[in-house]
Amino acid sequence: MPKASRPLRLLLIAVIALAAAALLWALLGVLSGAISLWQALRDLPLWAQTGVYTLIAAAVIGMAWLAWRILHPRPRKVAPVAAPTRVQIDQRVTRLNERHADTAALQAELEELDRRARSEEFHVAVFGEISAGKSSLIRALLPDAKAQADVLGGTTRAVAHYRGALGDTALVFADVPGTHEVAGAAREQLARDEALRAHVVLYVCAGDLTRDQDTELRWLRSFGKPLLLALNKADQFHDGERNALERALHERYRDVTDAQLVVSAGGGESFERQLPDGRREQVRRERIPDVAPLHAWLQRLATRGASQLEPAREAAVLTAIGARADALEGAAREREAEAVVTKYTKRAVVGALAAVLPGSDLVIQGVLATALVRELGKLYAVPLRDLDIDGFLSQVRLTVRTSASLVLAIAGNALKAFPGLGTLGGGVLHAIAYGLIFDSLGHAVAGTLRDQRTLDNAAATQSLARLLADTSAERLRRIAAYALQRETDLDN
Numbered sequence: 001m002p003k004a005s006r007p008l009r010l011l012l013i014a015v016i017a018l019a020a021a022a023l024l025w026a027l028l029g030v031l032s033g034a035i036s037l038w039q040a041l042r043d044l045p046l047w048a049q050t051g052v053y054t055l056i057a058a059a060v061i062g063m064a065w066l067a068w069r070i071l072h073p074r075p076r077k078v079a080p081v082a083a084p085t086r087v088q089i090d091q092r093v094t095r096l097n098e099r100h101a102d103t104a105a106l107q108a109e110l111e112e113l114d115r116r117a118r119s120e121e122f123h124v125a126v127f128g129e130i131s132a133g134k135s136s137l138i139r140a141l142l143p144d145a146k147a148q149a150d151v152l153g154g155t156t157r158a159v160a161h162y163r164g165a166l167g168d169t170a171l172v173f174a175d176v177p178g179t180h181e182v183a184g185a186a187r188e189q190l191a192r193d194e195a196l197r198a199h200v201v202l203y204v205c206a207g208d209l210t211r212d213q214d215t216e217l218r219w220l221r222s223f224g225k226p227l228l229l230a231l232n233k234a235d236q237f238h239d240g241e242r243n244a245l246e247r248a249l250h251e252r253y254r255d256v257t258d259a260q261l262v263v264s265a266g267g268g269e270s271f272e273r274q275l276p277d278g279r280r281e282q283v284r285r286e287r288i289p290d291v292a293p294l295h296a297w298l299q300r301l302a303t304r305g306a307s308q309l310e311p312a313r314e315a316a317v318l319t320a321i322g323a324r325a326d327a328l329e330g331a332a333r334e335r336e337a338e339a340v341v342t343k344y345t346k347r348a349v350v351g352a353l354a355a356v357l358p359g360s361d362l363v364i365q366g367v368l369a370t371a372l373v374r375e376l377g378k379l380y381a382v383p384l385r386d387l388d389i390d391g392f393l394s395q396v397r398l399t400v401r402t403s404a405s406l407v408l409a410i411a412g413n414a415l416k417a418f419p420g421l422g423t424l425g426g427g428v429l430h431a432i433a434y435g436l437i438f439d440s441l442g443h444a445v446a447g448t449l450r451d452q453r454t455l456d457n458a459a460a461t462q463s464l465a466r467l468l469a470d471t472s473a474e475r476l477r478r479i480a481a482y483a484l485q486r487e488t489d490l491d492n
């Protein structure tokens with residue numbers, strides 16, 4: 001570093017001296033203020049002195065508390081997800097039934113929700129990766145329960161329930177399939193559903209959590225239910241390793257879980273035994289489980305009683321049912337949209353066959369197209385005022401005109417697929433072309449409304465252009481069949 005020049009250093013010394021003098025001056029000011037305040041207070045009657053001292057003490061304590069709070073911010077609570085109410089879910093199920101959706105699974109879930117609420121049993125779902133020791137942990141906590149344990153991963157294939165008691169509370173453990181098993185997606189869903197149905201989730205791990213496990217744990221927490229994290233197989237770590245892991249889990253998950261506990265649920269241990277004749281032999285025996293801290297935590301939660309934990313459990317189940325209702329509604333809407341598109345495609349074909357045809361110019365039929373877009377808009381609950389149908393149809397006409405020769409060529413191919421069709425009136429080619437246009441238009445509009453909840457003209461026109469060029473055999477046969485059917489109907 002280059003040396004500072006002498007005048008500069010002198011200037012720096014002067015500034016420092018000035019700052020020190022100012023600080024000293026301020027300190028003396030405060031001191032003199034405090035002395036004169038103290039002298040003034042001495043002259044006051046005792047009650048007034050006590051009042052002022054109490055005020056000063058309160059201010060000092062208040063400031064100390066404020067400083068402490070700023071330095072030690074409260075752990076951020078994960079806000080529970082906003083759950084739908086039971087009434088909302090019941091209404092949605094009724095509406096789905098009216099739309100002929102299969103709601104049997106949703107209704108079964110609601111019945112199970114009510115059954116558990118009535119039973120007042122305390123439900124604990126034991127959740128975690130395959131072979132983490134979930135079944136062994138249940139056996140250790142409820143020794144009379146029978147859960148299959150195996151060294152091969154993926155032993156618990158479906159949800160099994162084990163009943164017992166913790167103090168005076170009737171308790172049910174749900175032993176769920178382990179997550180992250182290869183090709184175990186369906187079983188993983190079973191495990192997640194069961195975790196939502198429980199009052200408490202016990203998350204079992206056998207080491208540090210992977211990124212997926214971390215996400216899973218935070219997802220479980222988002223339902224606002226008590227969540228315990230148990231590090232199992234503690235015996236497999238040296239003391240130092242175990243302590244470091246315990247500290248790391250505590251540091252990372254103290255805001256996400258209610259407790260982080262270290263346990264050893266079982267497994268085997270080997271040791272060497274000396275026989276009377278001096279020989280030694282290897283002996284293997286079941287390890288005595290050490291699950292005391294976990295047992296104590298569960299007991300503590302159980303004494304709060306199932307009914308106190310019921311609202312969070314209900315909210316979690318209703319949220320899951322809400323998501324399933326969303327999926328069913330989506331599927332019902334897709335089916336209904338398909339029916340609407342088919343209806344208008346048939347109408348377009350029939351209209352083209354019956355009308356005096358506009359030569360080779362495939363000008364789109366305005367009234368029919370408007371009705372199609374309106375009906376799809378209603379289905380996807382997009383307000384009519386948000387649909388610029390006229391503007392959209394002008395763009396559609398342009399797209400259709402530029403693709404006219406392509407569409408007619410595709411319609412010609414469809415005719416070849418039905419050799420008999422070609423001999424029917426010359427209008428059949430145009431009827432199929434109209435069918436193709438309406439089928440493409442319907443699917444383009446439905447897809448855009450589904451994905452964007454609005455009629456994005458550019459996206460819908462792009463999709464239309466793509467669909468107009470779709471020559472899949474199944475589609476051509478279907479549209480040609482409408483024309484064929486109508487022609488035969490007209491002939492008879």
Ligand SMILES: Nc1nc2c(ncn2[C@@H]2O[C@H](COP(=O)(O)OP(=O)(O)OP(=O)(O)O)[C@@H](O)[C@H]2O)c(=O)[nH]1
Pocket residue numbers: 129130131132133134135136137148149150151152153154155156157176177178179232233234235236263264265266267268
């Ligand atoms: N060393 C040791 N082994 C354990 C412990 N707990 C369980 N095990 C062993 O880990 C293996 C898996 O145990 P399970 O209880 O079947 O594990 P799980 O999580 O139920 O497995 P899945 O149902 O297949 O997902 C078995 O061989 C157990 O003996 C433990 O605390 N220490």
Ligand SMILES: [Mg+2]
Pocket residue numbers: 134135136148149155156175176178
């Ligand atoms: Mg198991």
